Amino acid sequence: MYLLILLNRDDNGLKFTTISKWEFLETLKSRKFLTIFFLQISVLFLMIFVFNAFATNIESQQGISITPSLAGFASLDVDDEGRLFSKYINPDLITITHSTFDESMENLNAGETMAVVLVPEDSLDKIRDIGTIDVKLYLDQADPKRSVVRDEVNRTAKLMAVGMSNSWINSLTPQNSTPEVVTQESAGESLPMQIITKAMIAILLFLPLFLFGNMIIDSVVGEKERKTGEILMAMPINPSDIILGKSMAVLGIIAIQIAIWMAILLITGFEISSPILVYLLVLITAVPVIGVTVIIAAYSKNYKEAGIGLTFGYILIVGFIMIPTLAYLSNKSLISNISPLTMVMRLFSGDIIHAYEFLIPIGFMVFLSAVTYGISIKLFQRDDVVFGPRPGLIRLILEFVGLKKCIG
Amino acid sequence: MIKIESLSKSFGKIKALDNLNLDIKKGELLGIIGPNGAGKTTAIRIICCILKPDSGDVLVNGMSIHQEPIQIKSMIGYLPEEPNLYERFKAKDLLRYFAELYGVPKDRITGRIDEMLELVGMSHRADDRINTFSKGLRQRIGIARALVHDPEILIFDEPTMGLDPATSSNIREFIRDLKGDKTIILCTHYMDEADSLCDRVVILDQGKILDMGTPNDLKSKIHGDIILNIKVEDPDDGDIKLIQGLSTVTGVDVVDNQYTISLRSKKDINDIINVFEGDILSINTKEPTLEDVFINSFKQG
Numbered sequence A: 001m002y003l004l005i006l007l008n009r010d011d012n013g014l015k016f017t018t019i020s021k022w023e024f025l026e027t028l029k030s031r032k033f034l035t036i037f038f039l040q041i042s043v044l045f046l047m048i049f050v051f052n053a054f055a056t057n058i059e060s061q062q063g064i065s066i067t068p069s070l071a072g073f074a075s076l077d078v079d080d081e082g083r084l085f086s087k088y089i090n091p092d093l094i095t096i097t098h099s100t101f102d103e104s105m106e107n108l109n110a111g112e113t114m115a116v117v118l119v120p121e122d123s124l125d126k127i128r129d130i131g132t133i134d135v136k137l138y139l140d141q142a143d144p145k146r147s148v149v150r151d152e153v154n155r156t157a158k159l160m161a162v163g164m165s166n167s168w169i170n171s172l173t174p175q176n177s178t179p180e181v182v183t184q185e186s187a188g189e190s191l192p193m194q195i196i197t198k199a200m201i202a203i204l205l206f207l208p209l210f211l212f213g214n215m216i217i218d219s220v221v222g223e224k225e226r227k228t229g230e231i232l233m234a235m236p237i238n239p240s241d242i243i244l245g246k247s248m249a250v251l252g253i254i255a256i257q258i259a260i261w262m263a264i265l266l267i268t269g270f271e272i273s274s275p276i277l278v279y280l281l282v283l284i285t286a287v288p289v290i291g292v293t294v295i296i297a298a299y300s301k302n303y304k305e306a307g308i309g310l311t312f313g314y315i316l317i318v319g320f321i322m323i324p325t326l327a328y329l330s331n332k333s334l335i336s337n338i339s340p341l342t343m344v345m346r347l348f349s350g351d352i353i354h355a356y357e358f359l360i361p362i363g364f365m366v367f368l369s370a371v372t373y374g375i376s377i378k379l380f381q382r383d384d385v386v387f388g389p390r391p392g393l394i395r396l397i398l399e400f401v402g403l404k405k406c407i408g
Numbered sequence B: 001m002i003k004i005e006s007l008s009k010s011f012g013k014i015k016a017l018d019n020l021n022l023d024i025k026k027g028e029l030l031g032i033i034g035p036n037g038a039g040k041t042t043a044i045r046i047i048c049c050i051l052k053p054d055s056g057d058v059l060v061n062g063m064s065i066h067q068e069p070i071q072i073k074s075m076i077g078y079l080p081e082e083p084n085l086y087e088r089f090k091a092k093d094l095l096r097y098f099a100e101l102y103g104v105p106k107d108r109i110t111g112r113i114d115e116m117l118e119l120v121g122m123s124h125r126a127d128d129r130i131n132t133f134s135k136g137l138r139q140r141i142g143i144a145r146a147l148v149h150d151p152e153i154l155i156f157d158e159p160t161m162g163l164d165p166a167t168s169s170n171i172r173e174f175i176r177d178l179k180g181d182k183t184i185i186l187c188t189h190y191m192d193e194a195d196s197l198c199d200r201v202v203i204l205d206q207g208k209i210l211d212m213g214t215p216n217d218l219k220s221k222i223h224g225d226i227i228l229n230i231k232v233e234d235p236d237d238g239d240i241k242l243i244q245g246l247s248t249v250t251g252v253d254v255v256d257n258q259y260t261i262s263l264r265s266k267k268d269i270n271d272i273i274n275v276f277e278g279d280i281l282s283i284n285t286k287e288p289t290l291e292d293v294f295i296n297s298f299k300q301g
Helices: A002-007 A015-029 A031-060 A101-109 A123-128 A146-172 A190-210 A213-225 A229-233 A239-267 A275-299 A303-330 A334-338 A340-348 A355-380 A383-387 A393-400 B040-047 B069-075 B091-102 B106-119 B135-147 B165-178 B191-197 B215-223 B237-244 B266-276 B290-300
Strands: A074-079 A094-098 A115-118 A136-139 B002-011 B014-024 B029-033 B055-060 B076-079 B153-157 B183-188 B200-205 B208-213 B226-232 B249-255 B258-263 B280-286
Touching (some): A074 A101, A074 A146, A229 A239, A275 A303, A334 A355, B002 B040, B014 B040, B014 B208, B040 B055, B040 B153, B069 B076, B076 B135, B135 B165, B165 B183, B191 B290, B258 B266
Parallel strands (some): B076 B153
Antiparallel strands (some): B226 B258
């Protein structure tokens, strides 16, 4: 709403776009910025390299576990009379309960299990006759851990299929009469690694939001330190144009960074489901993150103060983004969707997401943006904040909440 | 053109402006002089709508700074004390950036930039970055920036502060050339600068006007028109009485063997020389300066 009011003013049109354009172009021309940008991309490559090496190491070394407490991570009810299928599922990760199909489905509907596997009763006969076995998997779509179960069941099914095919081929060639032993290749921690990989990609995608804090600080606090702000304030524009113009320029840079980031992740083999939706979710998160940074920058006298403020501000933001996602992984709930990271994780998991669920993080981001930019603009409109002597934080907060009279 | 009405502004417990009233006519070059902390910069920042006053108003062409700050800002070209420019910009890009912010029509921007660079003698440095310029060159670009939208009002805050004499002289020439076409406010510490450039001078201290008038009016208020310095071989009290008896003499001071005599006109100079009867070692006349006015105002203030 606040942004709409700003855009619709009739006094000086969209002057903030002039500031955005020049800030954006001059930033892209800056060697210092390009060096930092290149270094950030290099660090991303390094992180991908280290992560891949780490993942490969975990998958190749039996007995080495980075997640020793994953027993019972996921649950699966199995209707498999001949125990043909279920004995190959990793029991360290998935707790298997043998029951009838009806009982299993009741458990699934009651939320007591994440998935149900139905293996046909005549499966042993079909194997002997070299027939097809139709294994059915029922998943709780609302549970984020279902992807672990689904992947493990798929892996087991493939393993079984390969084993049976080899066995059939061997039976046609009598000289190779040694019975084929079906063994499962050690997956080590491969199942939780799927979640770790998804989380890793999601976090990497949100990382650029925190790499440009110094750029905003330099843009806003720099005006005070270099005293160029005085000239800018003398221009026929409002303080809101200055704040919006500078913020939009940084948002443009972040948009490019995220796009490059996503391209690199895709090129290096990471799978990103619904990339456009993911891109938009990350980008919309950038808006209030920039807003918080601008508040810190608008209030700070110098770079040192802004740096300290930024540390605390970003800890809060990371907490806000991460905690709902962690909560979602352990216990599904609607409110966890407030964090865009949760939505990105759900998109990665192939979850079916209703439109109203998207409205939760987007609506909250829009609300946060309006609040943070509103505060930034209010701060930047004040002589005492820009030119000093700057009022204390408590005084400012009391003034904002309308208790000015209480402090005289 | 500019009417300042009961303007007051405090920073915490410090009163920067105290009920300031002032009228500036169209085409006038008004000088504001005063010691550090007198309120000069605060006054011009309020006129430029950079600061908001605690009370009072400034009317520019009848428009209030409270009601129409954007329109007022677009009429003013402001050159602050420090030539703070964006270091990474090229000179011509900087001018283009500010021309766009001032709303100069796109088809006129390039021509206006070339014109301004030529005016300040910087055409050959148009493609150089600001961080390669000396303070004097930055000040020239600052002037070009303040003029890029062809404003009706120009406000210069200490434009020659810290510059070498040659560059200062150049910048004074720019200001002199602009005189008459534009309404100009010039804040300065340099009394000779205010004396030579300004139509009218305001002496400000602690946010209040101590004195105001044309440089000549202000100078004539303190010492009369002429000051005569005479060094003699052997001072005599009788000579002092003779000089004080002359009709145009307004004051006589003696320090060691030097007489300082204030006169209203040149009429009695010959009579004074005759009083000393060939005892004179040296003689010179000195007209009062704005510095004398400034010091005198503070003594009285």
